[in-house]
Amino acid sequence: MKAMVLHAPGRPLALEERPDPRPARGEIRVRVEACAVCRTDLHVVDGELPRPALPLVPGHEIVGTVEQVGADVVALAPGRRVGIGWLGHACGHCPYCAGGRENLCDDPVFTGYTRDGGFATHALADADFAFPLDGFDDPVAAAPLMCAGLIGWRSLVAAGPARRVGLYGFGAAAHIIAQVCRWQGREVYAFARPGDEAAQALALSLGVEWAGGSDERPPAELDAAIIFAPVGALVPAALAAVRKGGRVVCGGIHMSDIPRFPYALLWGERELVSVANLTRRDAVEFLSVAPRAGVRAVTTVYPLAEANRALDDLRAGRLHGAAVLVP
Template sequence: MQAAVVRAFGEPLVLEDRPDPEPGPGQIRIRVEASGLCHTDIHAAHGDWPVKPQPPFVPGHEGVGIVDKLGPGTAGISLGQRVAVPWLGRACGSCEHCLSGWETLCEQQVNTGYSTDGGHAQKSLAWARFAQPVPDGIDPREAAPLTCAGVTTYKAVKVAGVRPAQLVAVSGIGGLGHLAVQYAKIAGATVAAVDVTDDKLALARELGADLLIDARKDDVAAVLKAHGGAHAAIALAVDESAFAAAYAGLRRGGKLVMVALPAGGTVQLPIFDTVLNGTSVIGSIVGTRQDLAEVFQLHAAGRTRVIYETRPLSSVNESIADVLRGEITARVVLEP
């Protein structure tokens, strides 16, 4: 099989021919049909974060494909079934976090495309209990971005506690943001979309955003405050100044939900204002298996649209460069 491999941090990925992986106990093998390119893949390939993957490895945590081999102990999954393989490759299932519905906080978790090989390959392995069945009728190229971009923003809207008639700012309209706009609208919110490119702001309008804020020329916080301030801001732009602007645009009692992970990023919070305004600053990391099942249910019901473009796996380095230049409107989906 062919796979895109990180051999060394900061260097181009290498397309390699590798033997087909063999599933171990509790594992399945899938023939990958589509694999979304997430900014996390780029951070992984560059070794940007404090906890680093160990090269060589295959990135990709939005893999969708057909099960073509079963390891022992994989009841509930069938050959020929279409499944998605998310960031949460496996959790222990017995710690406090797992038992309380927060398996994404498990300290023993294994992350797809980071601590184990991921989906930027023709075939990949997954743990059967964490592979998510894809409902019939969902195109695998649409299911791929939903597997991370979808479930991550869906969870962020949940964590924000968004309610009807609230003002929600979505900062950064792209692979994640275009879905966050839709989930906030499904929750009944008035949505303010913040970005720095015309095409992404136009996409946000097309997907239901009520207010467009061009951060190149508008004072983001001032515009939000002119509308009463945001009840919640979902921070998706990989830029520290965007976090600060979203925070400043909150109303009293508002919530800043941090999702994007700029390399080495920090945010300075004014203690006085945070305390007196009753502001909440919350980190939100992907979503659980149940969250992903709900994301697929919403999409199967026609409630969401996935904006993507397909490219061959061989274009992975070119695609990474385009993402870093901001030239991708929403999501690149690689086809092995």
């Protein structure tokens, strides 16, 4: 197999040849058809998330075909297309798992962070955390759904029954969940980097009510806002944009420090909450909703060997939609 490997944070990934991995009990080996590039991959590669399992193959938005199964795997057979996301395993017995909150597991495994991921031609996965993608015929279009879509969905659920929703950071997650919002009959207000007219144009093409810079105020009070950009300064901006009783959801795994802000921005029973990881139930729910909502991911395809270029383009803000690596 071939893989793009991280040997130290801050260094470019190296293309390497490795033996094909053998699935252990309960595991599957997947031939990777596509793996989207997530901002979390940047946080791992750039050293903003501590203690990655080096040397590491990043990537956790994987779509592939089951090639080999380990002992005790009965639900998935060779030839079936599956998706693999960020949560690669949960212990199943800690208080969070027992309470239905496996996203907060005390002893988790994360794909592309604490175990090798999908920037490769092959990947191993826990069969219980791989999701059948029957009916998803385009692996490139399906790959961003496995994290950008899932985290977007969990964030939207956390936002509650808001009619007017603001999306800060109009990238991979926002452009997917904006389509779900429109299908649900919500109004969407899109906030992109100041001056990023291409991102604003993409938002408008998806039917949002308004698109502008993240330094602007929307033309109407929001019921809720979701922050996908890893920029702490957007928290007080979003709080200022939501009505009394509104909610601001932080949807990223990493964010720069939140600056001091006056209590008046939080007063009025405004709420500030975060979303951490995801659950398998999130995947089941969203993968049912996405086809009915007609979700279409906007993608830019890169060969596997050009993973560093894809990461650079994401880091520099040159991407609109999602980057996808294809072996």
